[in-house]
Amino acid sequence: MKSVLVTGGTGYIGSHTVIQLIEAGFEVVIIDNLSNSKEVVLDRVESITGVRPIFYPYDIRNFDALRELFDQYDFESVIHFAGLKAVGESTEIPLKYYDNNVSGTVTLCEAMAEAGCKNIVFSSSATVYGDPASVPILENFPTSTTNPYGSSKLMVENILQDLQASDPEWTVFLLRYFNPIGAHKSGTIGEDPRDIPNNLLPYVTQVAVGKLEQLAIFGDDYPTKDGTGVRDYIHVEDLASAHVKAAQQASNFKGTNIYNLGTGRGYSVLDIVKTFEEVTGQSVNYKISERRPGDIAECWADPSLVAKELGWKAHRELSEMLEDAWRWQSNNPNGYDS
Ligand code: NAD
Numbered sequence: 293m294k295s296v297l298v299t300g301g302t303g304y305i306g307s308h309t310v311i312q313l314i315e316a317g318f319e320v321v322i323i324d325n326l327s328n329s330k331e332v333v334l335d336r337v338e339s340i341t342g343v344r345p346i347f348y349p350y351d352i353r354n355f356d357a358l359r360e361l362f363d364q365y366d367f368e369s370v371i372h373f374a375g376l377k378a379v380g381e382s383t384e385i386p387l388k389y390y391d392n393n394v395s396g397t398v399t400l401c402e403a404m405a406e407a408g409c410k411n412i413v414f415s416s417s418a419t420v421y422g423d424p425a426s427v428p429i430l431e432n433f434p435t436s437t438t439n440p441y442g443s444s445k446l447m448v449e450n451i452l453q454d455l456q457a458s459d460p461e462w463t464v465f466l467l468r469y470f471n472p473i474g475a476h477k478s479g480t481i482g483e484d485p486r487d488i489p490n491n492l493l494p495y496v497t498q499v500a501v502g503k504l505e506q507l508a509i510f511g512d513d514y515p516t517k518d519g520t521g522v523r524d525y526i527h528v529e530d531l532a533s534a535h536v537k538a539a540q541q542a543s544n545f546k547g548t549n550i551y552n553l554g555t556g557r558g559y560s561v562l563d564i565v566k567t568f569e570e571v572t573g574q575s576v577n578y579k580i581s582e583r584r585p586g587d588i589a590e591c592w593a594d595p596s597l598v599a600k601e602l603g604w605k606a607h608r609e610l611s612e613m614l615e616d617a618w619r620w621q622s623n624n625p626n627g628y629d630s
């Protein structure tokens with residue numbers, strides 16, 4: 293049985309990926325410091341898969357703990373989700389982001405190198421494209437960032453590429469996620485933001501469930517079809533399956549492999565609200581407000597490279613993403629505390 297270490301495995305994308313890894317026959321070991329997730333996720337994963345993933349509440353910055361772990365298990369790959377992701381907070385406390393996301397990854401890689409585990413799958417983001425000159429976005433577009441969160445992702449991408457260039461035994465996947473939404477079909481695993489959500493989908497579902505009063509749509513004067521921002525929303529289950537493929541095929545890959553993970557389709561904020569209303573029968577109270585500083589008009593992927601090289605494609609439609617997000621939110625109005 294192949295063993296894989298999943299950092300940040302109790303988080304939103306990590307937990308969905310852990311389920312699929314278990315279902316694909318991997319032995320899964322999770323480390324997560326629970327700074328943005330809850331241990332009860334493990335109960336939910338167990339009730340879905342029948343297997344309780346091995347869990348250590350470790351921080352990726354704790355080299356000694358990592359060393360012990362790598363001594364104990366023979367990991368073939370590391371899927372590295374652990375990181376802080378709140379863009380606004382990153383501009384207020386940048387050092388926290390550089391320490392956690394950048395230093396944490398360096399420490400993780402040191403432990404991996406020492407143990408001879410040299411396959412890493414890293415959670416990057418479409419944010420590294422900054423404000424793209426055109427859409428759809430290809431992997432070879434120029435990179436730039438507008439906030440410390442984005443900079444931390446780009447720095448880690450550069451660090452991993454340098455590491456790989458220095459030692460060809462490394463295989464690096466830099467997976468640039470577009471906008472992950474949705475939840476596991478069971479309605480028992482999903483996105484559970486600690487505070488008021490920053491992202492569109494959890495905001496919409498929390499308004500629909502009555503936790504928040506009104507959605508503010510950030511601007512209707514963008515040069516898009518209806519004036520609201522356009523993004524490439526991807527079902528978290530599709531995203532998770534790309535990680536399973538990378539872990540399964542790591543030994544066939546060499547070098548650094550950079551892939552966009554998106555559907556290749558863009559939807560506006562108003563598309564999301566209207567489709568959500570249609571598929572769930574819930575109405576969403578919204579108003580148009582000012583643009584959010586730093587937002588771009590439109591962003592969607594050209595996902596053809598990952599289809600060609602990894603054989604991965606997103607399959608789920610927007611309606612399914614929204615239905616699944618709603619099932620999770622309505623079954624768990626207060627997230628994992630429900
Ligand atoms: P999440 O916050 O739900 O999951 C991240 C997990 O990492 C959390 O469980 C948190 O407790 C853990 N963690 C954070 N710092 C840690 C540390 N130092 N040591 C150990 N564990 C730590 O976020 P998510 O949405 O599942 O995102 C996973 C990854 O994907 C992140 O790296 C994020 O930046 C990246 N990403 C997310 C999105 C998105 O919209 N959700 C988009 C692009 C990229």
Ligand code: UDP
Pocket residue numbers: 471490491492493495507508509510511520521522523561584587
């Ligand atoms: N958005 C919005 N109201 C919100 C949150 C987001 O109108 O409360 C818009 C935002 O301006 C963008 C889209 O929804 O056009 C997706 O935003 P999100 O923060 O989820 O992702 P990102 O901007 O990082 O792609």
